[in-house]
Amino acid sequence: MIHAAQTFGLILVELLVLFSLISVLVALANRRFGPDRIESWMADGHLPGPVKGLLLGAITPFCSCSTLPVLAGMLKSGVAFRTSMTFLISSPLLDPIIVAGVVLLFGWRIALVYTAVTAAWSLLAPVVWERLGMASQIKRVKVVGDDRTSRPWAGLRHEIRPALGEAWSDLRPLLVPMVLGVSVGACIYGLVPQDQLVAVAGDDKPWAVPLAAILGVPLYVRIETMLPIGLALSSAGMGLGAVFALMIGGAGASIPEVSMLTAMFKPRLVVTFVVTVIGTAIAAGYLIPLIA
Incomplete structure (x- = not known):
C-alpha cells in the first residue's frame, strides 16, 4: 500500500507539471494564430493538405469528442476530405501532451514508434477512405461548435496572463480524471497480482492485442488519463502491445464520439x-513491442 501511494504521488506531480507547461505553450499558439487563420493556413501553402491536418491534430490537445466541433467547422469551410479526416484521426492521439507523456512514462523509443x-x-487511412467513396458519406448537416474567434496578438508580455488562464481552463476539467487515472494506476501497480494479468494479456497471448483494441472502444477516456493506468498495467505484467492497443482504442474512438459522428457521417x-x-x-500494439 505504501508503494502504491508513493507511485501515485510521483506520477501525479510529474504529469501535472508536464501538462501545465505544454498547455500554456498550446494556449499561446492558439492565441497567436487563432482558428480563422489556422483554417486559412490549411487551405493555402505548399504543404499537402493531409500533412497540414496531421500537424493541426498534433498541436491541438483535444479528446475525441471535442475534436468534432472543429471537424464540423472544417467541413463547412470546404476543407478537403482527406485533410479533415486526417485531423479527426490524429487529434486525440498525437497532441504534444500525449507524446511527451509517453516519453516520460515509457521512454523515447516507444514514443517514437507510437508517433510513427x-x-x-x-x-x-483517409486516402483509402476516399478511394472507397467515403467522401460521399458526409452528411450536410449543421453541427454546433465553438464560437471562438481570432483575437489580435498583443505581444507575449500581454498574452502570457490570459494564456495561463486558458491553460488552467483546459487543465481544470482534466484534474479529476487525472487523479482518478493515477489512483487506478497506482492501485493496479501496487495491489493487482501480476500473474492474473499475465494469464489474460501477457506478451505470450496472441489474442491480447486485438482483444484490448476492441475493448478500448467502449471506454470514454482521454489518453492522458490512460497513460498512468497503462504504465501500471505494463508494470504489473500486461503485455506492452495490449496496453497501447487498449489506450489507442479508448482514446481514438468512444461510444459518445461515435454517437455524435452519426449526426455528421x-x-x-x-x-x-x-x-x-x-x-x-x-x-501499434504489434509494432511497439518489436522496437521496444
Whole structure:
C-alpha cells in the first residue's frame, strides 16, 4: 500500500507539471494564430493538405469528442476530405501532451514508434477512405461548435496572463480524471497480482492485442488519463502491445464520439472510422513491442 501511494504521488506531480507547461505553450499558439487563420493556413501553402491536418491534430490537445466541433467547422469551410479526416484521426492521439507523456512514462523509443504508427495511419487511412467513396458519406448537416474567434496578438508580455488562464481552463476539467487515472494506476501497480494479468494479456497471448483494441472502444477516456493506468498495467505484467492497443482504442474512438459522428457521417463512414481506429490500435500494439 505504501508503494502504491508513493507511485501515485510521483506520477501525479510529474504529469501535472508536464501538462501545465505544454498547455500554456498550446494556449499561446492558439492565441497567436487563432482558428480563422489556422483554417486559412490549411487551405493555402505548399504543404499537402493531409500533412497540414496531421500537424493541426498534433498541436491541438483535444479528446475525441471535442475534436468534432472543429471537424464540423472544417467541413463547412470546404476543407478537403482527406485533410479533415486526417485531423479527426490524429487529434486525440498525437497532441504534444500525449507524446511527451509517453516519453516520460515509457521512454523515447516507444514514443517514437507510437508517433510513427499513429501518424502513418492518420495519413494513409483517409486516402483509402476516399478511394472507397467515403467522401460521399458526409452528411450536410449543421453541427454546433465553438464560437471562438481570432483575437489580435498583443505581444507575449500581454498574452502570457490570459494564456495561463486558458491553460488552467483546459487543465481544470482534466484534474479529476487525472487523479482518478493515477489512483487506478497506482492501485493496479501496487495491489493487482501480476500473474492474473499475465494469464489474460501477457506478451505470450496472441489474442491480447486485438482483444484490448476492441475493448478500448467502449471506454470514454482521454489518453492522458490512460497513460498512468497503462504504465501500471505494463508494470504489473500486461503485455506492452495490449496496453497501447487498449489506450489507442479508448482514446481514438468512444461510444459518445461515435454517437455524435452519426449526426455528421452516414453509417458506412461511421463503421469505417471505428474499424480504422481498431486497426491503428492493433498495428501499434504489434509494432511497439518489436522496437521496444
